[in-house]
Amino acid sequence: MIRTDALVIGGGLSGLRCAEILSEKYNTLVISDGYGASPYIHGICIPLSDEDSVECFIGDTMKSGKYQSDRALVRTLCEGAQALAGEFEFDRREDGSYDLLRPLGSSVARVASIHEHTGSHVMADIGKRNRFEMKKLRALRLLVKEGRVCGALCYDRETESFVTISARCVCLATGGFGGIFPFSTNSSDIGGDGIAMAYLAGAALRDMEFIQYEPTAALSPAALLGKGVITTMLYEGATFRNGKGQPFLKAERVDKDVLSKAIYREILRGEATENGGVFYDATAVPRDILMQKYKSYYERYLNVGIDITREMMEVAPAPHTTLGGVVIDTTCQTTVSGLFAMGEVTGGLHGANRLGGNAGLETLVFGKIAGESAVAFLDADTAPLPQVADISCKNQPCDCAQIHTRVRKIAQNALGVIRNGEKLSRGKEELLSLIEALAPYLAESGCYAFDAMRAYNDALTILLTIESALARKSSLGAHERDDAIHEDERYTLYLAREQGLKKEILYE
Numbered sequence: 001m002i003r004t005d006a007l008v009i010g011g012g013l014s015g016l017r018c019a020e021i022l023s024e025k026y027n028t029l030v031i032s033d034g035y036g037a038s039p040y041i042h043g044i045c046i047p048l049s050d051e052d053s054v055e056c057f058i059g060d061t062m063k064s065g066k067y068q069s070d071r072a073l074v075r076t077l078c079e080g081a082q083a084l085a086g087e088f089e090f091d092r093r094e095d096g097s098y099d100l101l102r103p104l105g106s107s108v109a110r111v112a113s114i115h116e117h118t119g120s121h122v123m124a125d126i127g128k129r130n131r132f133e134m135k136k137l138r139a140l141r142l143l144v145k146e147g148r149v150c151g152a153l154c155y156d157r158e159t160e161s162f163v164t165i166s167a168r169c170v171c172l173a174t175g176g177f178g179g180i181f182p183f184s185t186n187s188s189d190i191g192g193d194g195i196a197m198a199y200l201a202g203a204a205l206r207d208m209e210f211i212q213y214e215p216t217a218a219l220s221p222a223a224l225l226g227k228g229v230i231t232t233m234l235y236e237g238a239t240f241r242n243g244k245g246q247p248f249l250k251a252e253r254v255d256k257d258v259l260s261k262a263i264y265r266e267i268l269r270g271e272a273t274e275n276g277g278v279f280y281d282a283t284a285v286p287r288d289i290l291m292q293k294y295k296s297y298y299e300r301y302l303n304v305g306i307d308i309t310r311e312m313m314e315v316a317p318a319p320h321t322t323l324g325g326v327v328i329d330t331t332c333q334t335t336v337s338g339l340f341a342m343g344e345v346t347g348g349l350h351g352a353n354r355l356g357g358n359a360g361l362e363t364l365v366f367g368k369i370a371g372e373s374a375v376a377f378l379d380a381d382t383a384p385l386p387q388v389a390d391i392s393c394k395n396q397p398c399d400c401a402q403i404h405t406r407v408r409k410i411a412q413n414a415l416g417v418i419r420n421g422e423k424l425s426r427g428k429e430e431l432l433s434l435i436e437a438l439a440p441y442l443a444e445s446g447c448y449a450f451d452a453m454r455a456y457n458d459a460l461t462i463l464l465t466i467e468s469a470l471a472r473k474s475s476l477g478a479h480e481r482d483d484a485i486h487e488d489e490r491y492t493l494y495l496a497r498e499q500g501l502k503k504e505i506l507y508e
């Protein structure tokens with residue numbers, strides 16, 4: 001058994017940022033199973049131009065999220081942005097002004113970047129001043145005793161055994177769950193564990209039905225499958241063409257959800273490319289702009305023999321960031337004592353559609369807040385820590401690969417860009433029977449089976465997402481139903497283990 005003051009689950013930017021603060025005062029262990037989505041962050045929103053302001057930023061974020069976002073979380077995000085300009089060296093032009101990109105749905109240029117690789121630069125910066133311990137372990141269950149979270153059951157792939165970690169508080173930073181989908185922009189370490197663990201521990205979830213699709217994920221060549229191509233190029237002259245090479249969309253000033261749906265409809269119309277996508281044509285983007293702002297994309301394609309100044313990219317919408325997740329307040333406290341959450345595993349900030357550049361900003365602003373809140377929690381925590389039993393044991397092999405593959409396919413079929421009640425209900429039924437098939441491997445005592453727990457966590461996460469998508473009978477933002485029933489009321493969907501699914505009416 002491992003003992004620590006604070007356990008941070010996730011080694012992306014949210015987790016690292018939180019651990020950095022926590023480790024100044026407390027023994028902190030960060031566990032992760034990879035680097036998540038954070039290294040791929042191109043840039044983050046910061047209102048730095050003369051025409052921008054915190055209020056304008058709040059307005060754009062609320063509008064982009066279709067006014068479904070938690071306003072207090074949005075204000076915290078936008079007010080927390082500017083301090084970052086003093087902390088990190090963002091790119092500037094020769095005249096000293098910030099070199100900003102304009103994300104889709106934004107009224108001004110606002111995305112600041114560090115040489116197109118903001119995520120990896122900031123992660124390296126935090127790594128240099130790191131005072132916390134890091135281990136490669138995958139968490140599968142949170143340990144809850146006497147109403148508080150006090151550790152986690154984790155898996156060590158190297159020793160093929162389960163490890164118990166006892167902690168006085170846990171900070172959840174496992175990222176989104178887009179990696180469950182067979183075709184997505186996410187890396188394979190991104191799955192449903194975080195959502196499943198939090199839900200099983202009693203934490204409330206919200207907005208699970210909103211999954212943001214990247215309109216422009218590479219379909220070919222195979223070496224680039226799922227790699228997202230930045231959409232800000234649309235402001236520099238890039239366009240879309242269907243399989244026949246015909247332009248089909250005027251993309252100026254639309255949100256990502258609108259773009260994904262338009263591309264998906266063109267594909268459904270039978271005008272797709274050979275591989276079932278469309279062409280993203282950057283040949284009209286002036287060469288100097290391409291080289292100056294998008295060199296990494298140019299080089300990425302050139303490495304596989306495609307010159308994007310002359311040839312088009314074949315793309316299709318793919319799940320990119322998940323917008324729903326664990327309910328938090330502005331201090332990153334969840335609805336369970338001892339459990340904090342931040343970053344993409346949380347819900348409420350982005351509403352029904354995320355403004356480009358806000359997810360990266362979220363990791364830095366809320367990662368810091370989570371660290372500060374966890375420190376305050378530990379400072380005030382004088383009660384003896386409930387003793388957790390050591391449930392470490394060897395892995396029990398199980399033949400669950402087919403079930404897991406099926407779960408991924410259900411996610412893709414039921415939770416596509418455009419959904420309907422029939423597909424969602426069919427997906428739900430099948431998931432329930434797969435979960436039943438996994439039950440014999442999920443013994444709560446004795447030995448655990450890693451593959452079964454992973455498949456179960458992903459299945460549960462998709463089931464909760466489908467439940468929410470079924471409950472929202474109208475279309476809104478990233479949730480589009482072709483059988484939508486128009487309703488005027490605005491509502492937010494909450495899910496909690498004991499209370500089931502609850503609808504809270506919004507009066508905007």
Ligand SMILES: Cc1cc2nc3c(=O)[nH]c(=O)nc-3n(C[C@H](O)[C@H](O)[C@H](O)COP(=O)(O)OP(=O)(O)OC[C@H]3O[C@@H](n4cnc5c(N)ncnc54)[C@H](O)[C@@H]3O)c2cc1C
Binds near residue numbers: 344345
């Ligand atoms: C290709 C790509 C490009 C993007 N570009 C941008 C951009 O330019 N701007 C922007 O604002 N946003 C961007 N996003 C979104 C943004 O990257 C993410 O929302 C953000 O990085 C999430 O950070 P996080 O720390 O919450 O999670 P992540 O960075 O995803 O990290 C999650 C961590 O948790 C670990 N983990 C997961 N499950 C477990 C488990 N069970 N046990 C232990 N560890 C676990 C993972 O290994 C990883 O270390 C992009 C996303 C992608 C996929």
